[in-house]
Amino acid sequence: MLVQFYNVSKIYPNGVKALDDISLKIDRGEFIFLMGPSGAGKSSFVKLLFREELPSRGQIFMNSRSIIRMKRSEVPKMRRNIGVVFQDFKLLENKTVAENVAFAMEVVGAPYRNIQKRVPQVIKQVGLEGYENTFPGQLSGGEQQRVGIARALTNEPLMLIADEPTGNLDLNTSLEIMELLYDINRKGTTVIMATHAQQLVKSAHKRVIMLDKGKIVSDSQIQFGEQQI
Amino acid sequence: MNMRSLKYFFSEASKSLYRNRLLTLVTIANVAICILILGAAVLMTVNANNIIDNLESDVEIVAFIDKEMSDKDTDLLREKIEKIDGVKAVVFISKEEGLKDLQEKLGGKEYDLNSTLEENPLRNSFEIEAVDPHKVPDIAKKIEILNGVYKVNYGKGVVEKLFQVTKWVRIVGIVTIVLLAFGAIFLISTTIRLAIFSRRKEVYLMKLIGASDWFVRMPFFLEGVFLGLTGAIIAVFFLALGYGSLTGQAHKILFLPLVTDIGFLINIYLILLGAGVLLGIFATYFSLSKFLDV
Secondary structure: OOEEEEEEEEEOOOOOEEEEEEEEEEOOOOEEEEEOOOOOOHHHHHHHHOOOOOOOEEEEEEOOEEOOOOOHHHHHHHHOOEEEEOOOOOOOOOOOHHHHHHHHHHOOOOOHHHHHHHHHHHHHHOOOOOOOOOOHHHOOHHHHHHHHHHHHHOOOOOEEEEEOOOOOOOHHHHHHHHHHHHHHHHOOOEEEEEOOOHHHHHOOOOEEEEEEOOEEEEEHHHHOOOOOO | OOHHHHHHHHHHHHHHHHHOHHHHHHHHHHHHHHHHHHHHHHHHHHHHHHHHHHHHHHOOEEEEEOOOOOHHHHHHHHHHHHHOOOEEEEEEEOHHHHHHHHHHHOOOOOOOHHHHHOOOOOOOEEEEEEOOHHHHHHHHHHHHOOOOEEEEEOOOOHHHHHHHHHHHHHHHHHHHHHHHHHHHHHHHHHHHHHHHHHOHHHHHHHHHHOOOHHHHHHHHHHHHHHHHHHHHHHHHHHHHHHHHHHHHHHHHOOOOOOOOOHHHHHHHHHHHHHHHHHHHHHHHHHHHHHHOOO
């Protein structure tokens, strides 16, 4: 079991209840769509996953360890198991493609030799060979998101969290990005993707968790009786 | 910490300083001015203390002895005074010596005091030096009540005023220094805050990717230390230059006993450089703790 949520609620200081008594489990190697209208709690859910926020109530376990009781100094180590992909890519404009990817390894103190070896591998995996020395500003949206995914993959995370990764992209480019994410999932990485895009989800035949007003309104795994919480 | 991380910290710090170069220059100039004034205040305080110490060590008690006192009783009185707490030295001045001193002070030979006065009007006296000049009034009171003491002089009133003045000079000096230090901390932390703000995306990413706290903080600390130290170096350069020429002039024109001990001055300059570094570290620490809590 990779992730477990037990009766998790998130209430912000301004009184907004973003998540209301959420319980669920995520297995290693799963591909999960997180759906729901704006304000349903998708972003809060994602933020709890990489501990940018802490829940107001309930428990969250990552690899059987409580991320709430975790010491501050242990948080960086926990996060190294998670890759995050953003809707707006969050690339560093003053760094080249290769430097953006290497950045993720540099900041966790990876040895130079490993960086030299690993960066070309991930750039190849996301299909950006030949763009190593290009700056993000010179790339299309789809290409920029590939850089974002490459950066999230460099440290070989157990789990990839993608928050509306296709939100800024057209349909064809979105489908290409989806193929890339499926490929990553096939190689064993758990993928959790928050999205609005119905057409991407329908054709995928993957587990879909629907959120509305902070509650899980449906979880396809449960519906089909494949998994019990 | 490996060499690559170290290189990364330095390159990030220098890039950030260069990217905000106008702000960097303004901050360094501000820190330099702050430390310059701080240094000037320190030198002023040091010199004021030096002058005060000189003045204080001049504070002396003179006890005049009854005219009819025998030599034996005089010796006994001297022993009694020496036994008083805080008395450093007691010197006997005979009335003949006293008259000679007076004659010299009045300019010598124009007229002979001995022949003019016929009889020496002065008394034998003791000059008493105190260990701590601040205790002089207390000691004087104790001597006054001893048998055989005719009168005690210690510049009553003047001494108390002098101590009052020196106390205030010290307080004002310390308050000025503290205020200026706060000013410098505020300036540096503003610069660091802006540096963090312009790199907030990077900082956020670093935190999410799993960089440790110290890894995220290190480039900013380097930046803060650089700003503090560079400002301090400039300030110390001008301070040393200015003070050097001032002491040169002072010997010629003024009669002020300025501190010129080179070892002592180097210590002050090193302390100011250290203060620059500390200001940088403090300021960075204050601005970071709030911003890096992701």
